[in-house]
Amino acid sequence: MGIIRKTAVGVTVGTAAALGYLHVATSIIAPIPLNDAIYSSSAYKKYNPHKNAANNDICVKTIPLNRIRPELLQKEGDLALELCRGVWHGWGYAIQRRYLHRKWYGPETSSQLWTRDQLAASNYEVGTAVTDHFEVVDHTPNEIIVRAGGSP
Template identity: 40%
Template sequence: MNVLKRVAKVAATGIAGTAAGVGLGTSWLVASTTLVTPIPRDDPLWNSATLKKLNILENPVLADICIKRIPLSKIRPELLQDEAKLTTEFARGVWTGWAFEPQRWLFTKIFRTPENSHLKFSRREIAESTFEIGTEFIDQFQVVEWSKNEITMREGVRHATRRRGKWTAGELELTLSTRFFKGRENVTDGSMPVPYLIERLHYLYARALVQSGSSALR
């Protein structure tokens, strides 16, 4: 679970500061996003062929969906004309935004080598990506499914994440759906893939990623 621990460490770094600052930042993220967990079994990602392939051991899964709704009037008009372009722009916003920046910087320092320098590491490279299937960035992420309103990617072999954008009643609904699981060992005691504290940090991090990604659409 080394990658997940690094993710949590970066999340902790990203929200560090004075006690008052952390409190205000946390309150703002909670107020501006909605977190759903556990996830209903009829959620489409449970039936994803990719998820079933990666979690072949059928280990316990920690699942959540983070949702942010934005009035269509606040979205750049050109994005409302092309659903695929809007979804791509949201993904770009997540991976080039302020919430992911500490992790992007750290993973670049850790994982970039002469052998994999062809992968996307910089903000500019990610910002120009169309996230087609097979796209790899920061050495840890790979796009495994793509449609005009959904992009699914994996980090290592441990979790699958789906980013989605859809219109409902004059609003744009953005979702970040994550599934964590242990992919390399058979879990027989029913334990979750990460400790409780890491789980709570992840929920805050997910809210920050959605908030950051949504800024790219305005």
């Protein structure tokens, strides 16, 4: 019984510490306010013509300017593109990407982005399909909007 209790306490303390770190030091995840510009965008109106309720949130991560590669600040749009590439080809999406590849990859979806290399090199133009469940619906220099759902 002692080892189970020690393990449970260790897991609880470790989880609390990790959540505390994430909450304080890295990202802030919050609901998108109803007056946000995304709700009046052409992409939102196109894919939600009946104004159904949406489940949206926004993740804000504060990064000191000295940690941003200088070349990403030279041309408008490079920073947003690199952020999008990082989200999709990074380790945070790796498990879901592998699962979707096993379940949905086939001849009809082979032209979509599936591998880390493809996701890291893509320009994420409008219409780009990612792992059969995501589609780029808008791309401006400041933002790249990706729609999630069933097969695009």
